[in-house]
Structures are given as C-alpha cells and as structure tokens.
Amino acid sequence: MSAAAMAFDGVTKQFGDFTAVDHLSFAVPEGTIFGFLGGNGAGKTTSLRMALDILTPTGGRIDVLGNPPSRESASDIGFLPEERGLYKKMSVLDTIVYFARLKRMEAGPAKQSAMALLERLELADWAKSPVEKLSKGMAQKVQVATALVNSPKLLMLDEPFSGLDPVNQKMLEDLIADAAKDGATVIFSTHVMQHAERLCDRLLMLARGKKAFDGTQDEARAALPARLELASRTAPDALPGVESAEAIGTAEDGWIKYDVRLNSGVTPEQLLEHCTTNGFGLRSFDVQTPSLHEVFIHFVGANEEIER
Numbered sequence: 028m029s030a031a032a033m034a035f036d037g038v039t040k041q042f043g044d045f046t047a048v049d050h051l052s053f054a055v056p057e058g059t060i061f062g063f064l065g066g067n068g069a070g071k072t073t074s075l076r077m078a079l080d081i082l083t084p085t086g087g088r089i090d091v092l093g094n095p096p097s098r099e100s101a102s103d104i105g106f107l108p109e110e111r112g113l114y115k116k117m118s119v120l121d122t123i124v125y126f127a128r129l130k131r132m133e134a135g136p137a138k139q140s141a142m143a144l145l146e147r148l149e150l151a152d153w154a155k156s157p158v159e160k161l162s163k164g165m166a167q168k169v170q171v172a173t174a175l176v177n178s179p180k181l182l183m184l185d186e187p188f189s190g191l192d193p194v195n196q197k198m199l200e201d202l203i204a205d206a207a208k209d210g211a212t213v214i215f216s217t218h219v220m221q222h223a224e225r226l227c228d229r230l231l232m233l234a235r236g237k238k239a240f241d242g243t244q245d246e247a248r249a250a251l252p253a254r255l256e257l258a259s260r261t262a263p264d265a266l267p268g269v270e271s272a273e274a275i276g277t278a279e280d281g282w283i284k285y286d287v288r289l290n291s292g293v294t295p296e297q298l299l300e301h302c303t304t305n306g307f308g309l310r311s312f313d314v315q316t317p318s319l320h321e322v323f324i325h326f327v328g329a330n331e332e333i334e335r
C-alpha cells in the first residue's frame with residue numbers, strides 16, 4: 028500500500044463524560060477517495076475536526092500528510108466544513124480568490140484558478156455578484172470552490188452533497204473524481220450511501236464513535252453472506268451451503284425461481300460447482316451484489332439513521 032495521507036492510531040475524543048470518538052484507527056492511502064460513513068452523531072465531523080487541529084484528541088495519535096495535525100499544513104489541505112458560511116457582501120470571485128490568497132497563492136494564478144472553477148461549476152455569470160444573492164446550493168458550490176482553488180494535496184469535505192440538487196450532486200461527484208485523478212487524496216463524510224458507492228475506493232464505517240468497518244467496497248461486500256437468484260425444478264434448500272431458499276415466482280415449463288441465501292463463507296461458485304457435479308438442473312443462476320446500504324446495515328445496524 029502507498030503512503031498514508033492521513034492515519035488515526037487509537038484516537039479517542041471525549042466531551043466531558045461522553046465519548047464521541049472511541050479508539051479509532053484507520054489509514055487513508057494517498058490518492059484514494061475515502062468515505063467516512065455513519066449515521067447522525069457517529070463521530071464523522073469530530074474526526075475531521077481533530078485532523079484539522081480544530082479539536083485536540085483526548086488520546087491517540089493522528090498523522091496528516093506525514094505530520095501531526097497543525098495549521099502549518101493548511102495550504103496543503105482543502106476543507107469544506109459542515110457549517111457553511113461565507114462573507115455575504117463579498118463577490119463570488121473575490122471570495123474564492125481570498126481563500127486562495129490565504130493559502131499563499133499569487134494573485135494572478137488565484138484568479139485564474141477561481142474563474143476556471145466557476146466555469147466548471149456553472150457559476151461564471153455570478154462571479155461579480157455578492158454571495159448573498161446566491162441560492163443555498165449555489166453558495167455551497169462557491170464554498171466547494173474555496174476548498175479546491177489551490178489544488179490541495181488533501182481534500183476534506185464534510186457532508187459535501189447535502190443541500191445540493193441531483194444535477195449539482197453529480198457535478199460535485201465529477202469534480203471529486205477529477206481531483207483524485209489529478210493526484211489529490213479526498214476524504215468526504217456522508218450518510219448517503221449512493222455517493223459513497225459511486226466514488227469511494229475505501230470506506231470507514233462508524234457507529235457511535237467506533238469503527239465498524241474499514242476497507243474497500245469489495246471487501247465490505249464479501250463479508251456479507253452471498254445471495255443469488257436461481258431457477259430450478261427442485262427446491263434448492265437442501266443443497267450444501269444453502270442457508271435459505273424462498274420461492275419467488277414460476278418461470279415457464281415448471282421452473283421455479285428462488286431467492287437463495289448462502290451460509291457465511293460459502294461462495295456462489297461453490298454452490299454452482301456442486302450443482303453441476305451432481306446434476307442439479309439449473310435454468311438460471313444470478314449472483315446478487317449487495318448494495319452499500321445493505322453492507323452498512325450489516326456492519327452498523329439498521330437503527331442508525333441513514334439514507335439510501
């Protein structure tokens with residue numbers, strides 16, 4: 028694995044008696060898109076704030092771009108906070124340039140980069156307008172631009188999709204994917220599985236401050252018992268490795284469709300091989316890939332608030 032852009036090692040954060048982040052360890056490999064997934068109050072924002080040196084951990088160690096969290100690294104990091112806020116009277120372009128200058132960009136390149144982002148975000152016509160004239164979603168896109176303007180090595184986006192309509196969500200997904208293609212490491216928090224499903228190389232699932240899962244999407248899916256749909260003449264429930272088989276419909280000529288769940292650790296390939304070797308007639312055999320939502324429920328539980 029390549030070097031880590033961020034690593035937590037046994038990190039805990041307590042607010043009084045309440046433990047918001049509980050002995051959390053994970054690493055974000057450089058150049059990946061990494062999703063922080065968890066329901067409300069899971070500890071996502073608290074973790075990002077510790078990585079940005081806004082909050083100090085109660086215990087454990089954090090490494091960001093090879094150093095402990097510090098304001099010194101600010102120019103290498105782009106951050107979209109959960110609470111959005113910009114100077115209302117400042118123009119859209121000046122706002123983005125202001126943030127670029129804070130990150131030590133020269134005036135010329137700052138303006139160029141800001142305009143390129145505004146074009147990309149379809150906000151170029153608003154460059155001279157004060158921020159207060161923008162809709163909430165448009166203002167959020169401007170704030171995304173302030174995080175991206177200096178092409179930071181590490182992007183941390185806290186709930187970047189919330190408040191955006193589907194067209195703008197897609198625009199932001201493309202922007203995130205392109206930033207990663209250009210070499211940035213992107214960490215974003217969300218409780219909407221679809222964005223994570225489309226974007227993330229790796230995931231961290233949090234439940235009440237504790238790590239519930241950390242790894243790739245494939246690894247997460249592989250941990251779930253396999254499910255498949257098959258059509259056979261005989262019920263498949265007695266086949267080895269089958270946990271349950273529910274008839275879900277009849278195909279022509281007496282073939283019956285079944286929704287089959289396998290025992291943990293049994294693969295669909297093993298079942299198929301058994302059927303072939305033992306002459307168990309099959310008309311169809313379709314492996315069902317679990318959605319990230321199902322994966323989340325498996326690791327974190329159905330009681331956590333989450334959107335599909």
Ligand SMILES: Nc1ncnc2c1ncn2[C@@H]1O[C@H](COP(=O)(O)OP(=O)(O)OP(=O)(O)O)[C@@H](O)[C@H]1O
Nearest residue numbers: 042045047065066067068069070071072073074218
């Ligand atoms: N400054 C604080 N003082 C006391 N408790 C806090 C503070 N900040 C966060 N918490 C608590 O820590 C827990 C984790 O909060 P956090 O904001 O990190 O969750 P989150 O995963 O980002 O949730 P959400 O999706 O709702 O934003 C919550 O129970 C929250 O009430």
